[in-house]
Amino acid sequence: MSEQRYRLHWVTAIIETLKAAKEAILPLVVLLFANGRRDWNTGLWYIDYLSFLILGGLIILLSVSGLIKWLRFQYWFEDDELRIESGLFVRKKRYIPFERIQSLDYTEGIFHRPFKLVKVNVETAGSSSLKKSEGELTAITKEAARQIEQHMAEAKRKRKQPMAEDLVNDDPFYEETVEAVKEKAQKVFALTSKDLFILATTSGGIGVILSGVAIFLSQFGELIPYEWIFDEFASFVKFGVLIVGLIVFAGIVGVWILSVIMTFFSYYGFTVTLEDDDIVITRGLLEKKRVTVPLKRVQSVSVIQNPLRQPFGYASVSIHSAGGGVGDGAKINLFPLVKKNVVQESLEAIFPNYHFEEPTTKLPKRGKAFFYRIDFLWMLPVIGALAYFFFPYGLLSLLIIPAIIAFGLWQYRSGAYAIYDSQLTMRFRGISLQTAYMTKRRIQSLEMKQSYFNKRKQVATIVASAKSGMGQHRGIIHFMEEGEAERILSWYEKRTVQNAVPLLHVKDESLEGE
Structure with missing residues (x-):
């Protein structure tokens, strides 16, 4: 195989910088609030604005680290392996044999789409749901992603057909084979607009939002003026129970609307297709994700009906995968919302060797x-x-x-x-x-x-x-x-x-x- 080395797209520097800033959000917010609450004046500007200087230095450091990660990252193909090299002072090399790669998962975020880029997560049988993927290419072109697929398909085909060692990526026969595989893709499930609305309405997004608020309050409780809030609340109570009730109701409705919007963005365009021996799940509006799950890794199937959806005849279907690193981990949401009377037919299209009749004993x-x-x-x-x-x-x-x-x-x-x-x-x-x-x-x-x-x-x-x-x-x-x-x-x-x-x-x- 070719030993030509490839670089990631320059957008990687921005994405890595923002990722590092997200991980350092706590010290950044503390420094920002510390400047806003400064009530001393020593006469020495570098003392008075020390927190500003630290904040600026931290931002510069994060930006430089993102730039270095982009400049020092390379990948190439050699000896039927995907090889990755990264790091500045400590050079890390990772060799991933194509035969070990179970799936290539794609994500298109808001920084990827304008430049027609994708993030590629390389998943192997040894990947763990508690760890990162075996390899991650933060931002590459879709053509480069297809190139990885072609190298992987060629390596696996060579293993099955030793006599075809002289085939290369640009071989017309190879291209026709890849196209033939793509034509075999069978769409087995898609969320309709109605189902998407019901899913967003009955999802548990409210709990996620409230838990996020609780975490924020626990981290920045000292910076929140609780006395002022309690005084304002006491003044509101004077208007009567009805006004307070309306305000609380409006807050609950606001949180519910926010959870609906979050679920809508996350599951927009949710489709499940069968491509050869893989289940391919695509979803997302602002951030489009494509997850591939090999059928041979599926260990069990679960049909779940919560009390809100069961009376209306709706259910969700999850599959449990060996290994990890795909989608949300080992438990993968196959059908987020589906009518119970069509579950059997839809699942039999994916798992023909299973019996999906209701148990009777x-x-x-x-x-x-x-x-x-x-x-x-x-x-x-x-x-x-x-x-x-x-x-x-x-x-x-x-x-x-x-x-x-x-x-x-x-x-x-x-x-x-x-x-x-x-x-x-x-x-x-x-x-x-x-x-x-x-x-x-x-x-x-x-x-x-x-x-x-x-x-x-x-x-x-x-x-x-x-x-x-x-x-x-x-x-x-x-x-x-x-x-x-x-x-x-x-x-x-x-x-x-x-x-x-x-x-x-x-x-x-x-x-x-x-």
């Missing part, structure tokens, strides 16, 4: 009480204390009892499971209803739990775990028939020799349930 009636009995016992002292110390209003805490029982019955009625040949399907509920689809060869461990009280009622809990990045995705069926639990253990034990050795655990627990 329900839980036994004798295990029903275990879903709420422990919570009930834990809450009795709390209810008693509230009723005693806050009598008579504390008696309202008695309403917790029917709420606990109703929630337990809700979980009981949601539970179901099924075995289809080499696949285990489990449906269970925390707050949201989740249906997990796991194949036998992808299940890393299967665990049976049983307490003394469970044995008396002849029920048991089964926990199936599949790899999800550096962690695990677990499917749980609580308090099923003991005989059925043992049958699932036997089913898992009969795996073929080619698969990993099963990890079976049988536990006796003193507690009544989880």
Whole structure:
């Protein structure tokens, strides 16, 4: 392969500078506020404006560091490898064999689009969701990105077809092959405008915004004039409860609108396509992202229905991937919002070897009480204390009892499971209803739990775990028939020799349930 060395686009210097500034946002804001709150005058300008000078020096340092990262970064292709060299005083070299590369993920930010650039993340099987990608090219042209794809495809094709070693990138046969692969791309899912609006409306963006505000307040609490805010709030209260209520309502609506806008920008143009043996997900308005997930890395599939969407027949679908570094990590949002009645058809187009029918085997009636009995016992002292110390209003805490029982019955009625040949399907509920689809060869461990009280009622809990990045995705069926639990253990034990050795655990627990 060619040993010609390539540089990143000059926009890299700006992006790296802004990235470094973002990481140093705390000292930058502190220095900025320190200048605004300066109330001394020593007569020495370099003392009076010391924080300004430090702030300016820090900004210059960040700009120089971004410029150096751009000037000292090179990549090239050699010996069927993508080679990257970077660093000023410490030169770092990273050699990534093309055969190890699982996917090339693309991002087009606001600085990329005007110049038709992309950021490329190189993901390998060893990438971790807790680490950065194996390699990152901050800003290169789309043509350069296609060149990397061509080198990678050629290297993998050589490995499969040793007789084709004389083919080069500009070979007409090679170009036709690449175009043929692109033509095979099959679009399997796209968010409509209506679905996008419903997704934005029912998303959890409000929680993200409020948590961000809480983090800001914790970091800069000393700089916020709380006394002035409380005085102003007290003056507002004088106008009456109605005015205060309207202001609070307007604030909540404002936060909700902001969360809708954030979700809209993030999921705009969301599409899922099949290209050869890869799932390709594209999304984003201001920042367009393209994530590639090899089908062979998918470990399990989950269909999730939260209480807000379930009554309207909507669900979301996630896949769990081995390794990491793709999308949001090991858990990837495959269908952010989809009608439940078309989930099976859409998933079968991607995973034809899976069975996506609803599980039909329900839980036994004798295990029903275990879903709420422990919570009930834990809450009795709390209810008693509230009723005693806050009598008579504390008696309202008695309403917790029917709420606990109703929630337990809700979980009981949601539970179901099924075995289809080499696949285990489990449906269970925390707050949201989740249906997990796991194949036998992808299940890393299967665990049976049983307490003394469970044995008396002849029920048991089964926990199936599949790899999800550096962690695990677990499917749980609580308090099923003991005989059925043992049958699932036997089913898992009969795996073929080619698969990993099963990890079976049988536990006796003193507690009544989880």
